[in-house]
Amino acid sequence: MADLLKVSDLETQFRTREGVVHAVNGVSFDLKEGETLGIVGESGCGKSVTVMSVLRLIPTPPGKIVAGEAIFRGKDLLKMSDEEIRHIRGAQISMVFQDPMTSFNPVLTIGRQVAEPLEIHQGMNRRQAYDRVTEMLDLVGIPKSRDRLNDYPHQFSGGMRQRVMIAMSLVCNPSILIADEPTTALDVTIQAQIIELIKELRDKLGMAIIWITHDLGVIAGLADRVLVMYGGYFIETAPVKSLYATPTHPYTLGLINSLPRVDSDVQCRLESIDGLPPILMEKPNNCPFAPRCTYVKERCYQENPMLMETSEDHFTACWVDTLTGKERA
Template sequence: MSKQETVLSVKNLEVAFNTRGGLVQAVRNVTFDLKAGEALAIVGESGSGKSVTAQTIMRLIPTPPGRINGGTIDFKGQDILKKSEKEMEAIRGKEIGMIFQDPMTSLNPTITIGRQITEVLMKHQNMNNTQAKERAVEMLRLVGLPNPERRFAQYPHEFSGGMRQRAMIAVALSCDPTLLIADEPTTALDVTIQAQILELMKDLQHRLGTSIIMITHDLGIVADMCDRVIVMYAGKVVEEGTKEEIFKNPQHPYTRGLLRSLPRLDQPKDEPLIPIDGTPPNMMHPPKGCAFADRCENAMRICAEQDADVTTHSPTHASRCWMHSAV
């Protein structure tokens, strides 16, 4: 597959959830592309729609209460949203792997780590038990687990948090997927293990040519790991660009707010971090204008009345803000 070939193309995706309180509009008109071998970060506060977007790509949204109201998800030339559940079972694990936020709840506690890998291999790669075991041990070794032959026969509760996350990566990568989705893969880990997991993912990306979508709120991970960045707020993409464009030349007030709240090594010790005042809007009743208007120090009257069009700053950099649309 060519380095510049588009692996995934999400267009105008709309996802909502029926709740007792009303309809929650979780993802609103989200559009982005992912190239072969590229690492893409999707960042934003909790509730911005990051994980729902990822789970929709995997077709893991429970329906009901969830429902996909519009859009397309084109994966290697095929619209995932038109696939049957049986067809999706052939894609999950084989073509698209996913690392979930909490490995303890994602791994089956009653089945050994080795069997959880061999089941995937026997289903998707048509391996026999002996071949699958050899491959599973190889994967456990690849993700840096010591004594993989012994770990193969152990259960998730016998692993530390970092080891469980490595095991999850081994499961996700066992079939050499084209796309790996990592949903907050280092949230529950200490910083030393975080660094090891990220280094492992980068190494595997370069060795296997895997495309990665990294769902995170940690901009430090983005700087270390990713090529491009999508910033989401209230279910919408408010800015996207290369890592350098987002960090050095952010254009949306929300992106600048996220960066101001991030500790910096060159920041004086007595200089406080600047939080973003206010809270995200209620997605059962999303604003008709810019969702960030109530928290934005530069908000104008039109911001509350109508959402801005997308402004292109470079071939790879765009944002949705009236400060640019008005120019």
């Protein structure tokens, strides 16, 4: 299928008083129609900044997209006028945010907030929009949705609010849904419900999804392709099966090993990755993961590896072949 969104060499920085933070350092990825892409990484690795840069939702200043392009349906989102990108947001690319408690405006009714994209992008009046909103709320499983249009966000539970958030993002039938850790703030049973809901909606509506998470378990059952991010770089990208079957980057290995396993001994301790995430004040000349890496070689401190294909469609940014422990040729 054709590429719906093609991001290349995207670079975003934050200029703070203490210096320039290199949040995203030249990342590239593409998203096909109907594809689900997972972006995984620890807090502060640049996952959210990457997708927010694509929609230009980075607060500027201090944030600044310094390089790259994001071609969506033949047009570069990063070079559009503010007015053009505004008509993309919420209409063709929409977002679901992490915290359903703070992501709704507390003083506006749910009906008004969910109807807003329809009024903006499709020129509907309040009544038409409310009909569509009711339909959408039914679809995401809000009981008695017609009666709840005039309720305020605080009258909904966290899980229900996230359902409303999903309805709000899908109300204009966007072709891309960006979900920025949509289940992180929810408890586990609600998490599962929300993931099920998104899968269902994807099958019904056929939108492409970019799903950001730090939870490898969530991504496994959902994504077609996974990008692993570390220190502002993509360090491994692969189809989901290939990534879990044969992780090649030491960081990905560390992440997968740190998950509890159903088939392991109950008594064994969970493994962790030693060290701290990198400080992003300088663009490194070495592999950003080198200080924490157990496979580290001389070369890792001299040159920052770029993504290279290790097997079919499986890319990794590491000088070391983690299977053999030897340096790659």
